Amino acid sequence: MRTRLRRRNRLRFATGLLFAASLSFLAGLADVVGFILAGDFVSFMSGNTTRLGIALATGDGAAILRLALVVAIFVVGNAFGALFMRWTHGSQPALLCLVGILALLPLLFAEASHGIPALVLAMGALNAALEEVDGQALGVTYVSGALSRFGRGLGRFLIGQQAKGWWVQIVPWAGMLTGALTGALLTHRWGALAVFAVAGTALALAIAGFLVPPSWRRVWLARKPFRRAPPEPRKPAS
Numbered sequence: 001m002r003t004r005l006r007r008r009n010r011l012r013f014a015t016g017l018l019f020a021a022s023l024s025f026l027a028g029l030a031d032v033v034g035f036i037l038a039g040d041f042v043s044f045m046s047g048n049t050t051r052l053g054i055a056l057a058t059g060d061g062a063a064i065l066r067l068a069l070v071v072a073i074f075v076v077g078n079a080f081g082a083l084f085m086r087w088t089h090g091s092q093p094a095l096l097c098l099v100g101i102l103a104l105l106p107l108l109f110a111e112a113s114h115g116i117p118a119l120v121l122a123m124g125a126l127n128a129a130l131e132e133v134d135g136q137a138l139g140v141t142y143v144s145g146a147l148s149r150f151g152r153g154l155g156r157f158l159i160g161q162q163a164k165g166w167w168v169q170i171v172p173w174a175g176m177l178t179g180a181l182t183g184a185l186l187t188h189r190w191g192a193l194a195v196f197a198v199a200g201t202a203l204a205l206a207i208a209g210f211l212v213p214p215s216w217r218r219v220w221l222a223r224k225p226f227r228r229a230p231p232e233p234r235k236p237a238s
Contacts (some may be wrong), residue, residue, distance in 0.1 A: 016133035021175035039112035077124020093153025093209035100202035112192035
């Protein structure tokens with residue numbers, strides 16, 4: 001029984017890491033497609049914030065408005081993702097279907113770059129799909145924090161301190177790098193049609209998500225959106 005339980009836990013852990021890497025692959029793919037088409041990042045808000053600071057310093061009004069709007073849409077996307085997960089009782093497949101649909105909206109515009117805000121919204125919402133694996137916090141659309149946690153864990157390991165699971169932080173970075181490379185190759189070859197790859201990846205992950213037991217998918221959410229807070233006990237009438 002214990003051996004079977006350990007095997008099940010290891011399989012759940014490996015599945016979680018694969019899912020995290022796949023989501024980061026999707027984010028890297030979308031980020032590069034959006035950057036090449038519109039000149040702005042759709043998931044890397046650290047880069048957009050830095051560029052916003054430069055625009056503020058130089059007084060570039062158009063860039064200030066555009067970059068501030070991108071950052072705001074990303075924040076709204078995160079909030080919407082959290083709400084959507086609550087409405088769907090923590091369903092990652094449903095969220096990924098939504099991301100896939102949003103990824104296709106740029107094709108409705110004569111100039112695909114005008115529809116990139118839909119991709120920004122999608123990447124913001126994507127963060128609600130996974131928050132942790134085996135207690136290790138993982139980001140799926142940004143990797144600066146992951147690299148920082150990986151580096152600190154490596155340092156502690158080298159001096160003999162116990163740091164459980166620090167190595168998993170490299171997983172989303174590897175996924176994002178692979179996605180970024182794929183996005184660059186596809187966009188240079190297909191142009192705006194590369195958004196089909198973003199949508200197709202999201203929908204493929206949605207289908208794969210249905211094959212994962214819901215109980216496994218729920219443990220990837222740090223805050224369980226499908227659970228309602230218990231009602232407060234009523235005070236006896238005086």
